[in-house]
Amino acid sequence: MHNRVDKFKETARAEMKNELSQAFLLMLSLGAPIMRQIGMSSFPDPAAAEAYGRAIRTESIERLPELLEEFKKNAQAKGAKVIWARDSAEAKASVLDIAKKRGINYITKGKSMVTEEIGLNEHLISNGVDVFETDLGEVITQMLSRAPFHIVGPALNVPPEEISAVFLKRGVIKQPTVNPVELGKAVREYMREKFRYLDMGIVGVNMAVAETGTIINVENEGNIRMNKSSPRTLVAIMSIEKVVPTMADALHMVRILSRNCTGQKLTGYVSMDTGPKKSDEMDGPEELFIIIVDNGRSEIYRDIKVREILKCIRCGACLNACPIYAKIGGYPYGFSYSGPMGQILNPMLLGIEHTSDLFRACTLCGACKKICPAGIDHPSIILEYRARQIKDRKHQTLSARFENNLATCSSLAMSSSMLWNLAVKTVRPLFNSLAEDGYIRDMPFGAKGWFSCRNLRAMPDKTFHEIWKKLNLPNPDDVRKKETL
Amino acid sequence: MSSQVRNEILSKIKSAQRNDPLPRPQLPFLSERALDREQMLERFTAELTSQTGTVYRAKDRKDAERVLSEIAAAEGFKQVIAVGKNLQGIDIKSFGNSNGITVRTLADLKDREALRKAAFAADAGITSADFAIAETGTLGIIFSKDQPRLASIAPPVHIAIVSIEKLYPVYEDAVKQVFGNVNEIPSQFAFITGPSATADIQAISFKGMHGPTKVIVIFIMGQ
Ligand code: SF4
Numbered sequence: 001m002h003n004r005v006d007k008f009k010e011t012a013r014a015e016m017k018n019e020l021s022q023a024f025l026l027m028l029s030l031g032a033p034i035m036r037q038i039g040m041s042s043f044p045d046p047a048a049a050e051a052y053g054r055a056i057r058t059e060s061i062e063r064l065p066e067l068l069e070e071f072k073k074n075a076q077a078k079g080a081k082v083i084w085a086r087d088s089a090e091a092k093a094s095v096l097d098i099a100k101k102r103g104i105n106y107i108t109k110g111k112s113m114v115t116e117e118i119g120l121n122e123h124l125i126s127n128g129v130d131v132f133e134t135d136l137g138e139v140i141t142q143m144l145s146r147a148p149f150h151i152v153g154p155a156l157n158v159p160p161e162e163i164s165a166v167f168l169k170r171g172v173i174k175q176p177t178v179n180p181v182e183l184g185k186a187v188r189e190y191m192r193e194k195f196r197y198l199d200m201g202i203v204g205v206n207m208a209v210a211e212t213g214t215i216i217n218v219e220n221e222g223n224i225r226m227n228k229s230s231p232r233t234l235v236a237i238m239s240i241e242k243v244v245p246t247m248a249d250a251l252h253m254v255r256i257l258s259r260n261c262t263g264q265k266l267t268g269y270v271s272m273d274t275g276p277k278k279s280d281e282m283d284g285p286e287e288l289f290i291i292i293v294d295n296g297r298s299e300i301y302r303d304i305k306v307r308e309i310l311k312c313i314r315c316g317a318c319l320n321a322c323p324i325y326a327k328i329g330g331y332p333y334g335f336s337y338s339g340p341m342g343q344i345l346n347p348m349l350l351g352i353e354h355t356s357d358l359f360r361a362c363t364l365c366g367a368c369k370k371i372c373p374a375g376i377d378h379p380s381i382i383l384e385y386r387a388r389q390i391k392d393r394k395h396q397t398l399s400a401r402f403e404n405n406l407a408t409c410s411s412l413a414m415s416s417s418m419l420w421n422l423a424v425k426t427v428r429p430l431f432n433s434l435a436e437d438g439y440i441r442d443m444p445f446g447a448k449g450w451f452s453c454r455n456l457r458a459m460p461d462k463t464f465h466e467i468w469k470k471l472n473l474p475n476p477d478d479v480r481k482k483e484t485l
Numbered sequence: 486m487s488s489q490v491r492n493e494i495l496s497k498i499k500s501a502q503r504n505d506p507l508p509r510p511q512l513p514f515l516s517e518r519a520l521d522r523e524q525m526l527e528r529f530t531a532e533l534t535s536q537t538g539t540v541y542r543a544k545d546r547k548d549a550e551r552v553l554s555e556i557a558a559a560e561g562f563k564q565v566i567a568v569g570k571n572l573q574g575i576d577i578k579s580f581g582n583s584n585g586i587t588v589r590t591l592a593d594l595k596d597r598e599a600l601r602k603a604a605f606a607a608d609a610g611i612t613s614a615d616f617a618i619a620e621t622g623t624l625g626i627i628f629s630k631d632q633p634r635l636a637s638i639a640p641p642v643h644i645a646i647v648s649i650e651k652l653y654p655v656y657e658d659a660v661k662q663v664f665g666n667v668n669e670i671p672s673q674f675a676f677i678t679g680p681s682a683t684a685d686i687q688a689i690s691f692k693g694m695h696g697p698t699k700v701i702v703i704f705i706m707g708q
Contacts, residue, residue, distance in 0.1 A: 027688070028688075031688075043513065044513070044514055044515065044516040045513055045514060048510065048511070048513040048514070049513045051510050052509065052510055052511075052512065052513050055506070055507070055509045055510055056509075058506050058507070059506040059509070062503065062504055062505070062506040063506070064498055065495055065498045065499040068495065068498075069495065072491070078670065082487075083487055084487050084490040084491040084494055085490065086490055086493065086494065090490065134695065135685070136683045136685035136686065136694060137683075137685035137686075140685070140686070153684070153685055153688070154685075155685060155686065156685065156686075156687065156688055158686075159687075160686060160687060163686060180686035180687050180689040180691075181689065181691045183686055184683055184685070184686060184691060184694060185693070187694075188693065188694060188695055191695060192605065192639075192695075195605075195639075195695070196601060196605045197601075212664055212667065212670060214664075214670070220681065220682045220683060220694070221681050221682070221683050221694040221695050221696070222638055222681035222694060222695035222696025222697075223694070223695040225634070225638045225675065225695075225696060226638060226639070226695055226696070228634070228673065229633075229634035229635050229638055229639075230601060230635065232597075240494065240498070247660050247664050248657065248660070251656050251657060251660060252513075254656075265532075265620070265621045266620075266621040266623060266676065266678050267678070268536075268677070268678050268679055268680070268681055268682055268696075269675060269676065269677060269678075269681070269696070270675065270676040271673060271674075271675040271676075272673065272674045272675065273672065273673045274670045274671070274672060274673075275670075275672055276672060277672045277673075278629070278630065278671075278672055280630040281628070281629060281630050281633065281672060282591070282594065282596070282597055282600045282630070282633045283597055283600055283601070283633045283634050283635050284628065284633075284634055284672055284673060292491075292494075294494045294497075298494055298497040298498050299497075301497070301498045301501050302497065302498070302500075302501040302502075304501070304502050304504075307501075
């Protein structure tokens with residue numbers, strides 16, 4: 001996917017002024033966590049279920065090498081063709097090759113984050129193979145050539161007027177309509193023709209089960225099941241971290257994923273495929289290709305401080321919980337992955353030096369960590385990136401150097417109470433001379449960015465210690481001594 | 486070529502530092518396991534109904550045919566596709582004849598093309614579900630030569646006939662049976678919970694996105 005991470009601040013500013021986005025984000029950030037909460041509370045013991053899910057993800061990642069091999073062996077034994085791809089170029093080339101060799105004119109696709117990450121659609125289309133996204137939200141974003149607003153609902157914020165206009169242009173509808181149900185039903189009819197004569201489908205993978213070589217997809221719309229049923233050729237694309245050890249683990253994770261994703265106890269469809277169709281079956285793929293894509297994951301795996309990123313199950317819960325996402329929505333992140341999940345993954349995929357705005361746009365409140373069903377500690381990964389960026393002399397910005405020096409000075413001052421008190425006494429009048437109505441809104445010499453979104457309170461005239469001394473109260477230690485006597 | 490790429494990827498992650506994962510906590514308890522048959526039926530019905538599905542209890546095969554005819558009349562079916570090994574013994578052709586409905590079974594369909602044509606044209610797909618799961622009002626279907634995939638996803642109405650013997654508390658009960666023997670794993674097994682749905686435009690949800698708009702389950706209570 002073409003990334004626009006460098007436009008983070010610009011896009012964020014524009015989105016914060018966009019009334020539609022704001023109204024929508026308000027609804028999302030209030031509603032989605034409640035839905036999730038209701039879903040989770042249907043577990044007899046939600047905390048135990050969450051802990052067990054986190055343990056499955058931790059174990060899956062720690063045992064990744066052997067689980068991947070086991071998955072490959074079992075999938076192949078059932079007749080799936082497993083293809084490995086080091087990077088996006090290799091993955092795209094394999095899919096194109098499969099399509100070309102079979103003389104495919106068009107492909108329909110189920111929603112898949114990794115295909116967005118590698119820019120699969122653009123590659124196929126520019127090489128003469130048409131691709132139709134089939135998930136309703138993806139149909140809309142594809143037709144509008146727009147980035148996903150949210151990983152679960154990529155076009156949730158797009159006004160119906162805009163959808164109507166693009167559907168008219170593409171021949172999906174004949175008469176304009178702003179009714180969401182009519183718009184959706186029109187896509188149903190439009191896609192049915194495509195599914196009916198389909199020769200090749202592409203789907204992502206939610207879970208790959210090592211024990212059986214099974215790939216699992218969860219969905220509500222039925223487009224993935226159509227893709228897995230109608231055509232002769234099916235390509236399933238997964239990144240290496242999708243494996244789980246057993247079917248029992250997969251079932252638990254499906255329960256967890258559904259609840260965290262949409263608040264449902266179970267999504268409408270959970271389809272579990274093990275190999276292509278049997279020779280006596282009438283439908284289902286004659287050939288099942290499973291493309292296992294690395295594209296930077298093995299590097300993340302080797303980087304022990306951030307390895308846990310790979311535990312993510314792409315549920316989207318952290319987006320809904322994040323106070324930053326709730327203000328700016330998905331566009332500013334500029335890549336397939338947005339919200340806290342994108343803030344930890346994109347720097348590894350695109351380079352820390354190119355994604356500084358992402359890991360700096362975080363208050364470290366920890367809401368994502370708290371909600372994450374995979375047990376990822378986003379704030380500490382974000383801090384790790386900040387530290388790496390500061391240490392990286394080659395890409396260090398002037399303000400980073402300044403911040404660094406400032407931190408060194410203050411840590412020196414804080415190391416001795418005498419120095420600290422002295423510093424406070426000297427700085428206070430200077431500092432307070434900038435205040436207006438008790439707030440400092442700007443300062444000379446830089447820090448503009450800092451003050452653009454927050455104010456500082458002026459320092460009080462006296463410190464707590466000074467006030468305490470003035471009160472001349474008895475020393476609490478002496479009082480206690482007296483009492484015990 | 487691919488094996489070289491595979492080795493490269495695998496050796497990269499294999500040579501990375503290993504941490505031993507902590508032992509798993511205790512498997513969370515599933516309260517549904519304690520349900521008796523009547524409670525399972527109640528739970529199944531409540532869950533599926535909340536997804537706009539409908540649940541019928543038929544006394545036996547004959548009664549199921551009666552229920553089917555009632556549904557067909559109410560929905561105005563003209564043509565249906567019916568699949569699944571002997572459909573729990575229901576005489577589907579006579580159901581078609583007496584209701585004036587064209588019924589296509591696998592015997593009428595010679596290949597994938599014929600199946601696709603029939604499935605996409607049908608007003609309803611009648612299938613025989615292998616499992617019903619109380620936990621969420623979910624059907625479990627094993628796809629095979631007797632049970633093609635399209636019959637339960639392409640037509641706008643999906644009617645599943647299930648023997649009450651196949652009603653279980655939780656997903657694990659079905660998965661253990663389906664995946665228990667490695668040599669008999671089907672090419673696809675699916676859980677279906679209600680009609681297809683979406684809420685992708687303005688978070689307005691509706692049923693009947695790409696798959697069925699209606700899901701109807703008929704339990705056969707006796708023989
Ligand atoms: S980081 Fe956690 S909460 Fe966020 S999408 Fe991934 S699994 Fe879900």
